[in-house]
Amino acid sequence: MNINLNDLQNKVTDLCVLFSEQASGFTETESLLDLKQELADKTARFSAEEQCLSIGIMGQVKAGKSTFLNALLFNGEPVLPEAATPKTANLTRITYGEEPRLEVEYYSLEEWQALEKAAAQPGDSAQAKVARELIALAQQNQLNVAQKLQYGNVEPLSAASNEELLTLLNQYVGENGRYTALVKMTHLYLPREELRGYEVVDTPGMNDPIQSRTQKTRDYMAECDVVFFLSRASQFLDQSDMNLLSEQLPGKGVKRMVLVAGQLDATILDDGDNRASLAETEENILTRLGRGAENKIQDLVNQREQRGQTEIAAMLSEMKKPVFASTFAHGFACLPHEKWNQAMHHSHSELTEMAEDKWNNYQFTQQDWLRIGNFATLQKAYEQARADRQPLLDAQRNSIASHTQEQWQHRLQLLKEAVESRHHKLKTGDINSLQQQTQCEQRIGNFDMLLKQHIRQNIQRINQATSELMASLEQQAADYQQVHTQTGTKSIQRSRTVSTSRWYNPFSWGSSETIWYTDYESYQFASSADAAEQVRKYAQRCKQDIEHKFNQLINPSTLKHELKASLINVLDTKSEHFDPQGFRTILDHSIEKLKLPTLELETGNMADMISSRFQGEVKGNDINALRSTLADTLRQVFQRLGQSVRQGENRLCDALKTVSATLASSLTQDLRNELDKLKHDFSQHQQQLEHYSQLLVLIEKNQQL
Incomplete structure (x- = not known):
């Protein structure tokens, strides 16, 4: 069953208006009215984020990602700009916006310093080369880097039109843009209807010298519903592509x-020069x-399975059958000639000339272009996502609706009990018997000691369980210390002397x-990004386990139930003046209002200890240094969490002591407030009886939303 959340929200709003008018004299009504805002917050989040289909694009620079996206989403119109060179490629998010604007995220000072360190490394690795180019570009534009980066990472920019926005964009991502060197990520907002409900994540195609940018790419990829990995058919899945797949794929999360x-x-x-026909050429390719x-791809699958990364191995298996496609051919079939760019005209001319010369004057048909373009298959994958x-x-959507229904019934039941209690007292009691209820206040003070006893018992359970949990997590650190090596290849220019003598x-x-001539040499390397991710996974695992255990021990529902039972036991419930139903209602509602603490831990970004020392591929003796740094970092993660746990214990104790100090007085005040309201009701006895009877009918009628 599909729920319309807007209809549900409208109904809750109408009912809240109704009950705010009819049940204004009850504190329970406030809780009921809070549900309206809670539902509004959830609905807004669901509408803005959950319904957005996220499309990720991976591939090397010049793999044709922007052209591909323009063809897939915008009917071939050049909406998205093309990345110029590897040094200018950065993560780009494209979403719908009411007006064209741009958000630019710069590197932090720490990240720029890491880039400078990478640039200073000897050799011509991809990381060092790109880092040097970025620093040279910043110097060429005479940028005061420290001054530009010290005021915060994100800068919003607006434009009057899409054209003006793309012109502005060139200053921040263009090949020689003034601020290009400092930009880590861009978020492009375009008022294009095709983007409503979609988010496009265009990833950088490079071995990034900034570790944080690689991790940001992984984080965004993990949220994608579908990821298209583009590789040029002419250099299909070369070593750069395989490295990119190894580096940037997240450990989990990608759906397709x-x-x-x-x-x-x-x-x-x-290939066509050596074939007799288009059909033979296509079949061979x-x-x-x-x-x-x-x-x-099977080699990659095997590597991931050996590392125990079964989710990503299964996802990689889906890539064994590639989709062969051409955005140009798709354009030849679907776009009018006047919308072809210069590159398309050139490609079309060469293909048709070759068909005439090599394939016996063959003429490409509309069906040929559609088949070669193959966008029907791509569109099918997109629609399947x-x-x-x-x-x-x-x-x-249904979960939000069912939770709202449960909360509505629960809070409405509390209101019903309060109304029934007051109706019963008005109907059967008198003002003198109500005065006797205040005798309960004298015994509430005895509750403090029992409450403190419960607190001590809970703290003891926390200490014992935490000690056991921390010992377990310390042992689990060994599972995250693995640094796997991979095989890479590098090209080497060699020379040889040959005789040119002729007899x-x-x-x-x-x-x-x-x-x-060019020779190729294999080498072993480890990924610093993988090591950094191990740190993040371990920190997250520890954080989740500790918080779960703490919040399980300090379970609000369980503790509130214990408090209610203890308080009832210390009261003289056999007194002829004691109204059990009325008092339980007040007790339930007083304890329900308590804000009991939960433990939340902050681990910080401990992975920086890896990225500050290692970037990209780690080779030779540095692999052992990476392993040592990883082990040391995991120990520090554990130690930092241990300190946080002890601080959390102190905060929990202080919060629970506050509950102990205030609950008795709060309950006493609630009893007095209820007595004052009842005194007022007795002054309008018959009128209030009728009002409460009607209110009970209203409550019963609106149990279901």
Whole structure:
């Protein structure tokens, strides 16, 4: 059953107005009215976030991600700008906005210092090269980096139109933009109806010199409903792609992964010279690249399974059958000629000329372009993600509705009991017997001692359980100390001298020349990003386990039940002047208002201890240093949490002592307030009896929302 949350919210609002008018004399009405705002908050969150379908795009720079997105979402219009070079590529979020605007997130000073450290490293690794280019770009634009970064990380920027926004964007992400070097992430808001209900996450395609940016990419990818991984068919799943898959994929969270062999038109152009027809060319490409993809992806699956990362291994398995596609071919089939850009015109010209020269004057058809473009398959994957999302949305919507119904009935029941109690006293009692109820106040003071006893017992349970839990978590740290190595390849320019002597040419005897060629060398490396993620996982595991145990021991419902039972026991419930129903109602409602503490821990970003020392690929002896740093960091995480737990114990004790000091006086005051209200009701005896009878009918009538 699908619930309309707006209809539910309107009904709750109307009922709250009704009960605020008819039951204004009861404190229980306030709790009922609070439900309106609680539902409004949940509905707003659900509408703004949960219903947003998140689309992630991964791939190297120049893999055609922006063109792909423009074709998939905007009918080929150039809405999204293209990344210029690896050094300018950053994480970009694109969402709907009422007006065009941009939010720019800069590096922190600490992150910039880490970048400077990476730039100072010897060698020509991708990380060091990009870091040097960014620093050179900042110097070229004469930026005072410290001054620019010290005022906060996020800067909002507005524009009068989409065109003005994209022009402004070039200053922050353009290849030579004034502030490009300092930008870590951008959030683009566009007033495009196609973006309503969607979030597009375009990831940087590079070995990032800033560890925090790699982690931010992982965090966003974990929230995506569907991720398209783009790899150029001409260099399908090369080593850079495989490294990117290893580095940026999150440990969990991605619902659907689609491997796209893009720019198929360029590969057809390369391969077609050696084939007799378009059909033979396509068959050769699809067979060759498909077999290679299956083998390479299976290697990744095996690596993840060996690490115990079964979720990501299962998700990677879905990528064994790539989708071959071409945004240009899709444009040839679907866009009018005047909307083709220069690159499309050039590609179309070369393809048609080759077909005429090599394939016996073959003419491409509309069906050929649609098949090569293959956007119907991509659209199907996209729509399937939406379909998969819908049951989850329905479940979340129904959960909000059922929780609201439960809370409504619970709070309405409290109001009903209060009304029944007051109606009963008006109908059967008199003002003198009500005065006798104040004798209960004399015995409430005895409750303090019992309350303190309960607090001591709870603290003892906390101390014992925490000691056992911390011992267990300390042992579990060993599970997070694993640093797995991977195999990478690097290209090396080598040369050799060859003789150019010819027997028939005496003048050439003894001559030679140098020939340069590219060789490839394998090496072992560990990922600093993986080590940092191990720290985050361990910290999160410890945090969740400790908070769960604490909040289980200080369970508000259980503690409130114990308090009620203890207080009833110390009162003279056999007295002829004691009204058990009336007193229990006041007692229930007084204890219900208590704000009992929960434990929340902050671990900080301990992974910075990894990223401050290691960036990107870690090789040679540095791998052992990474392992040592990881083990030391995990120990410090455990020690910091231990300190937080002790501080949390003190806060819990102080909070519970406050409950002990104030509950008795609060309950006494509630009894006095109730007596004052009843005295007022006796002055309008018959009128109030009728009002309470009508109110009970109203409550019974509105049990169901």
